[in-house]
Amino acid sequence: MLTLALLLPVLFSIWFAHHQAEKRFRSELNSYTDRTIRRTGQVEEQAKLALWEINRFQGETCSPAHLQAMRRLTFSFRHVQEVMYMRNRTLLCSSLESRGEQMRWPRPDRINAEGYAVWFTQSNDLNFYHYMVALGIGSHVVVMDPMSFIDVIPFGSWPIEVALIGLNQNRVIASSVRFDESVWQRAQQGKLSRLEYQGNVYLIRRQPESGFALVVWASRLPLEKESRDQMMVWLPLGVAISAFAVVLMLRLLRRIQSPRYRLLDAINASELRVYYQPVVNLSNGRVVGAEALVRWPQPDGSMLTPDIFIPLAEQTGLISRITRQVVQSVFRDLGDYLHVHPDMHISINLAPEDLLSDDLLDLLTPLLARWQVEPQQIALEITERGFADPKVTSPVIERLREAGHKVYIDDFGTGYSSLSYLQDLPVDILKIDKSFVDALEYKQVTPHIIEMAKSLRLEMVAEGVETESQADWLRLHGVQYGQGWLYSKALPPGEYIAWFNQQNATLLT
Template sequence: MTNRRLISLVTGVLIFAVLLPVVLSIWLAHRQAEESFMNELNTFSQLVKMRVERVVNQGKTALRQLETFKGAPCSSDHLLMMRQISYSHRYVQEVLYLDNSRPLCSSMERDSTASTFPAPQTIGPEGFKAWIINAETPGFKRNMVALGSQHHVVITDPLSFIDVLSFGPWPINIALIGRDTGQVIAATQPLEPAMVKEIINSKTQQFHAGDAAWHVSPAPELSVTIVTWAALTPLQQNWHRLLMIWLPLGLLFSLLIAFFLLRILHRLQSPHQRMLDAIRAREIVVFYQPIVALNSGKAVGAEALARWRQSDGTLLAPDVFIPLAEQTGLMPQLTRLIIENVFSDMGAWLQANPEMHISINIDPTDLLNRNLPVLLRQHIHQWQLSPTQIALELTERGFADPKLSVPVIAALRAEGHAIYIDDFGTGYSSLSYLQDLEVDILKIDKSFVDAVEYKNVTPHIIEMAKALNLAMVAEGIETEGQLRWLQEHGVQFGQGWYYSKALAKDEFIAWTQRNLQAS
């Protein structure tokens, strides 16, 4: 993965990581508030269900006791027993004796005037019958829940089933709804018919509807549905309260993540990383500026000049990024890439034109790199070239320490490589190294070529090169006048815009072909 993609990835992760804790804290606050709210509602629903079971069980107990009576129905003893049962059982309001579903007597009157009971809505596993009767049922004037055995029925006020207090922080309502009839038997708050229908048709135990949360559970023995509900306003209030706890934590966590990721991003965007990524992505390409013999105008080779291709297609010149590579310690990697590109670009061309050469700029630090001669040797052997076709250019800084540079340069010359002194006269001031070093060519810097007819130093440089038996290459030739002056003073080779700018490999090969044909 390239550094650019890594930066994009880290930036995306940074945005995600900053937003995630905030979003998560909001979600957690809402989730915790909702869980607390629903747990309170569920707990209360269980209490109501336990209350319903307690009332039903008490009715069953009363019926079992009534069925033990062996005397005459509706006799004084029978009526006494029914009254005792009604008084001793808290939830039993009245006891009736039935004969073929018709009440004959009750704990409240010897001769009952109650209507004939309809068929029960449900019969439980123990054989107990259950009726859910409301005031609209023919023959009955009030809502009631009845539980019956073979001959007896106990009547319970529906409100007894929902007489449960909520001790929570917010009010919770209760309702009993007939499962088959859809009638509201008892409720602490009125229910709209549309809401009753939604409750009956609900497939889930918990749901939100309107501005309330609802919990629905069946009571099979009574054929009723137990409904509890509470307004969502306390949920929203609790959410806001919890948000004041979770949101600062989320923001703090986001800041911590952002701090660490920004440090990583800063490192990825450092000059060292950018330069290293450019080398790894092979964004450093090589252009070639022709070197010509000044007397004939015929091309003899080229200088390899590195360019850094940017994402927008523009090219950075070496004087911009070479110092960066030097400062970040990446010159060995950069030199290796340039050498590989030169052979990849020009290997076949050099093989076909053995009289041509390419000069490659190397850094003083490259002289300490033991892999440099090996790398050159491998590529020369691969392309079956002569070592003389690869020249090496060093600036004067490369000769600042003769003890280090002399043996390395001697070894490179022994391999067959010509050694150029690049930008002569602009760097290291001592000239004594010229006597100690064995080099081949001196390159006259463009600053000495500009307006050569007015320069007093340039003739001395030329005479010194002649005295040391060094060939010369003049850089930056741009005018006919400069060319004539250099020819008159015995400079053998030159390069510059007068001949050609630095060219991409295909353009250079085409230019050279035209140049040789014209010559």
């Protein structure tokens, strides 16, 4: 027993040291693979957006205006190297050359399900040997350096490499270092997603819809060194299990606290921005208002959407401060607009914590008076969770309604309650979640939600309307309002007002 008590902590420390090193190695390799996949998706989506924009050009092709439009895209989209105009696969002009020597392009390597032609080619109009990735639809093609697809910095403790493989011809399109193609042959033969070969660990992620695969790998040599380093830490502490628990807890707390402090700093610095997605009357196409959606700008220029940071804010007690900033931003951004257009409204999302007191009503009342805006122009969206404790939240909601604010139930049907629960909720308008709109043809619950809302005389707003057929179906079934990319994405305040004015002008003509 004495020997076991002496050896067990030591043996456990040796095992744990190796386990920790292996776990960290796998985690960093998987994390880098996921980030690289996201990067390839971002580059591809940027190319599609660039094509969508240039294909809207209506002027004379290869004219100065056309060339300027193509060049503008290469400045606006950082991953796009060149934009080309072709006819019958013959290059007529590009963002780099006006009417140069006409060049015949090869047939595309593949055409994906969306109709985009894809090339992995050495062909270019500058006569130099370099593989490029090209994506085209209509008469335009955008060209990208394949390295941009895999240009992801590894944040781990050891070097991680990546290669981009074209699936059609099984050739290396880009690689951070020289790639041993026999690894790809072995992976294809065995249809493997993970492979260990000559001291390296390879992860293979195939993307058939995009026509390529990613191979990410790292050497196991740093893992052996990491194992020894871990042992130097854990072996002396093998008998001090309590010390290990403290270290683990501190690391866990640091991981939890770090995102909270970043969000708190953003709130204190008023970095959060509010975008506005228009809401349209489905029967006549008129804009009736917008939903205020908060965004968190990042140092790299990207925007975090609420589904990423709002759960963190709710868990850490910061959500009410965010709601307060959103309300103040709505009046600061659109107070004059709402005063001039009394038939317009802005809806603001609330969290359950916002319904625990009258602080929100105390905030809204002076702002309405200052900007001379009617209470019915500020609507409040509450998810089903906001009604989970009716004894606490219902009095606050009733006071908000008595003050003139309409109350929406947001994302109805996606929570824990049944449809029959709706008749007991103090709401004025029901929002149909995007998931139901996406599946109108085969999800039978959507008509039931609509009929329930009609029976209770609730107006309805459908979220995520992206096609005319969805809008037609919803209009036919009696849904009054819709919002989604069919009409507009969420816009900054200045762009939203410009979009609204343009829509008004269009409807008047």
